[in-house]
Amino acid sequence: MIKNRDTRFTLLLLIPVLLVLIAYVLYPSLRTFMESLQKDGSMTFGNYSDFFTQESKTNLEALWNSVYISILSVLVSAFIGIPLAFIFNRYDFPGRGFFASAAIMPIVLPSLVGVMAFMFLYGETGLIPNAIKDLFGLDEVPFKIGGVSGILIVHAYTMYVYFYMTVSSAINKIDPSLEEAAYNLGANRFKVFWKITFPLLTPAIVAASLLVFMISMASFSAPFLLAGGYRVLSLQIYFSKINGDMEVAATQSVILSIVSISFLLFMRWYQNRKDYRMASKGIGAHRSEVNHPLLKWILVFTGVVGVIILLLPHFTILLLSLVPDGTWTWQTYPSVFNFENYRLLYQDPNIFKPLKNSLILSFIATAGNLIFGVLASYVLVKRKFVGKSFVDILVMIPWALPATVIGMNLIFAFNEPTIFSFGNILVGTFWILPLAYFIRHIPLVVRSTNAVLEQLDDSIEEASRSLGAKWFYTFRKVILPLILPGVLSGTLLAFVESVGEFPTSVLLYTISNRPISIEIMNQLRMFNMGQAAAYGMIQISLIALVLFISNKFFGVKAEKSLS
Template structure:
């Protein structure tokens, strides 16, 4: 007979395992099987071609993907961690406003963000041409592109992962721990390095994994900014459009192996120590910046950073107001109107896709919110065999390019199956919400895990000792803590 705790763990794990097997593992297995086929026959020829001397392009793409991803992690951390520390540990005029603006880049879809940067900082972009005209130069002083352009776009769009997870971890640290270190004679740097930084490790690991895997799957930036610069996600795309689905599947498998290897390394690094602490319910402490010069320097830097962060969004607004034909060969837009917005609401062919996108996104958001919290709770607060394997399954959708996730689902659900309830999902409304749901499972699980890692088990135990049932404790204690510390 199972005891009560094991039954609760089993009840949590059953729906989690079924979802992961049906919509993550099963489609991935379809891709794996495809990689071992050559002209429909089982063969290792695809892997031989990938690692053979004649396929140097694949090795180059693999290396480019890895080092660009590692640099993206580094640059995103160098931006996101200091911003999180400043906005969560110091109080100065406009702090709350600047803190809210800091997460704005994450709302830009990757393709839209790249296009905004091209219109802003590309060779024909607004900023370089404005500088050229103001300084009366013969040519634009700069333009983004190549590897530098990829890294700039990655750093801009991905640093919010570090900012959000670091902010959540900082707000969860009991100030008395740092105060005790100060009272024992430690200086600020030593307190940060010996006390604060180790407690940030779960959040930093979560952010590193997300940034690395998003960068490995990056498609728009290498394709548009670097003229088809070889990365593995582009190689997969080219293999697909050339009709070589077996090689595309092989490249997808190798991309997954690299990303999962990074996941295992980061998990090993995090599991070396225990980062839990007992919170006393003390709110985050912020130091008032008393030096007027320093205070207004921080405000000025905040304003400049706000302008830089909002420029891509402003560019999109400008583009939306430019009627067709008013910005083609011209340096700047020659006319503005509401023509595009009028067409949006008058033409069903334009509005219907917008409405469908919002409905599908809402359904996926609700599903991944519920599933992500349950999965994170099981991974952090429950002990069971195969936890690492479950964690790997959770991260698989983030290790694959979005196009590969879509192809996985197509291969899995282009015919009736038990996981599609006997229906063909391809070509129906439900295939896209399912794809969004699968794709963003890791994002919710990782960010929630960073919070639960620091929540001491005694908080739940106290509620249960007062007579609360497990589900009531989960609903009234655990979920509010997650929501509070992630906001």
Template sequence: MTSQQRQNWLIAVPVIALLLWSVIYPNAAVIAGSFENGLGHWREFLASPADREALRTSIVISVASVFASLAIGVPLAFLLGRFEFPGRRLLRAVATLPAALPPLVGVIAFLFLYGESGVVTRAIQRTFGMAEAPWRLQGVGAIVFVHAYTMYVYVFLFVSAGLERFDATLDEAASGLGANTWQRLRRVTLPLLMPAIAASMLLVFMNALGSFSAPYVFGGGLRVLSTQILASKTNGAMGLAYVETTVLALSAVAGLGLFRWLDRKRKYTLASKGGRARRTIRSRRIQRLTSIFAAIIVVALVLPHLMVVLVSFARDGSWTTQVLPPEYTLENYRRLFSESELWRPIYNSVSMALIATAANLVVCFVAAYLIVFRQFAGRGLLELLVALPWAIPATAIALGLAATFNRNDLATGRILLVGTFWILPLAYFIRDTPLVASAVESSLRQMDASLEDAARGLGASWLMTMRRVILPAARPGLVAGGLLAAVTAVGEFVASVVLYTHSNRPISMEILAQLRALAFGTAAAYSVLLILLVLLMTLAARSFEERLA
């Protein structure tokens, strides 16, 4: 073994061991748990109509969410990418806004707007003098509605990026060869955008499958796998919960495999010196219609945010049957900062997010460095380990942790974390590992590998090379990945709902608790605070990056 190899192993072994212990072990424990009495739990699962329904509904919702997101995201990307019209810049600015809403906050905003006692619903009911609400925000339709709003952003961003990289001369070549607009779209533009579309479809599918907040709040009597798991766990039917978790994870892996397979034929990449210029819409009438349409979308996109802000000033308990909340106050915010029980979740969320992010930065930097620059036997394994949590729904990750770290048993590598503060930072850390690692990896890949050799050749020590060459190269990825991790962690709901305790409850759980107590104003104030935290972290990351760059 050369000294280089020895060094590789010295760094790699702790990282691989940590990931095996935190990622593989809990999931393996879940799978093993599902077989703890032979096939008994599996028979139970297969025999249960509720579970069969949950599996079916989960898949129906995921597929429907994919198509609903496509239906919004693709046309919007074309409209904004290819045409110039009054209001385009405003629409572009707000088009990604839904992604800035933490998952549970988006759901609440929809509840305030379109729920049975929501503003829009009541306004329509009053206007037309209906005896009942015109619709109920419940069931598959409601869940897909919320999913489409929050997840179309993936489709929009991927297709927009594809259009930006799209080589305009290909379109021109096709038209020069006699292809009309429709033929060009069908034979050239869409096939070339297919990789971007497929990648975004996969993202939406995975997110919808693992989604918890929308089914939890709007499900009504509806069962989906993620909520079934929590229900089984709450009822103490751990064996069944293990089976449900395994099925959920397998569905995700199957989806992943399916999309990889659909995209298998691609051998080309879109690389060009920039897309074509946007076309001004010539017809006055169509231009006006486009602008009106754009205005409607802008309102629809901004309304949930405005609604949360508005309700955050509503006096708790005052909003009963009115269209809009009748009384406004600063009381909700004042209480968040003055009452220790209300302040607690904010402190928890911020500190747990910071701890998880710090761990992510250290572990993912080392992992990415090893993956990009070092050749050693365990590299493939390490790559798999950092990417794996992305394919596992958060509910499954959380249940794995709950099943594994529920007692102290050093012989089997178990320590008691359930019920302690540390279980949530660990869950956040696992969820965000793929995010941070891939960001750092892509930064490091842009660095010329010979720079490290050059630095060593010039006499720099290993430490100096790290500090002066590798870390600066990784920095953009560390900042971007760290920001994403912190933002996700501070609003995290799906894993938290499985693992939280009263003392370490994060903001999301407190929002849910306040909603249950019908304290809409307080719940909304927490939501606004969460949005502000996300904004603050984004600004901090940007100014940090600017100062260093």
């Protein structure tokens, strides 16, 4: 029927990719949508009109709060991240390299662990407010974080990195001769910045803003632990589900999905638009050395203080993980330090089990990500077919959808037997979590593979084929070895992200396969800070190890695929 064997082969590769995307991305979203139309046993838009008109305005308020927090997060993150990017990429002063790499440290903190660290540091019983109280003999703690300000501080800490990274790479791509040309034509520093540099950075700043907005809309851990009575939409979905209001949860999910997917589409449009960035060859970094001694040491001092603030959460987790449970109850500060928590992790099967669960679940999910990611990416980058942008959007949807929504989608799709689950009910079984982790990290692996495949010239594959190699031989011997570093670094990152995954876990876990993040939450409830922190430390070390391996052995800046 189809004459061209190349087209036929593309189709053969495309079918499994499409099948997975339809079964586990599109179908669950549609199931949620169908569920949101159910009210009192009939099909209506009643849930939606309730959402917008209900008297208590709970939902509307939560939607507005989410948007409000997200806009503030964008502003605060931009305010920190953009100047930092400038200082570190345009000026040279002692310790610059160290500060520049320390600036990305927030990303080695899994979100739940990060929020936990902030609670211990700056919360009601936090170390810093209490230290200040004791130092100055105050009656009460001078400040504590919680509610909106708490969420915002955590967001600023974790999300400024996206601004920092995207703007840094944009700054380094600006050809210095553009600015030199402007100076040569008589513009002063101020004019050069506003007329040349800043316009060239706009695409990066817009991209980072959209990204941070979407991430804060989806943020779950921070509101979960810090919000108090403050309502945000991602959390409302969880509460609706806990209360058994499944139709309401579905409606909230659909509304949050619509916001997120419109942002995804807008972002795609914005980035695919033809813009004026030019690719100049051989751009060297051009940094001006800071010579003024006072200015230089102010910068160094600020850098040191900044690094301390940045690393304080990591350090707190490390410190707490050394505090045995039961030794820090009424005292302001912990007094006993040893490796008891790590010993228990190693010796007590009950405490080890969540870690083991997480590793197994993540391993299964990531193996799926690896195979699917390479296949999908190859088809998307190297093959031509009609409807490519549709497939591309399907691949990116799990990235745009908040984790809570993905969790809800899976509940609605697989709490009944379907052909996609081979006639099984998956909710409440072992398999639902690996599936959730797999879906969550499809975009990460596909995109990191895309990045290496796009750099691989088509002529390499053609050369192999003209030398007589069939497609599969070419793929095995030529393409795979060349893209493997990029693929592996993306996959490893997906693995550690899965180990730390909280929002889908909390919606889908069962007691017997509870992962590490759920156990952290349980330990916190029982005030076993030490054990919770020890779990956190393991996650931090895993992420740090993966970033190190990627940088060292694969020559890939893995942290880049996070944004």
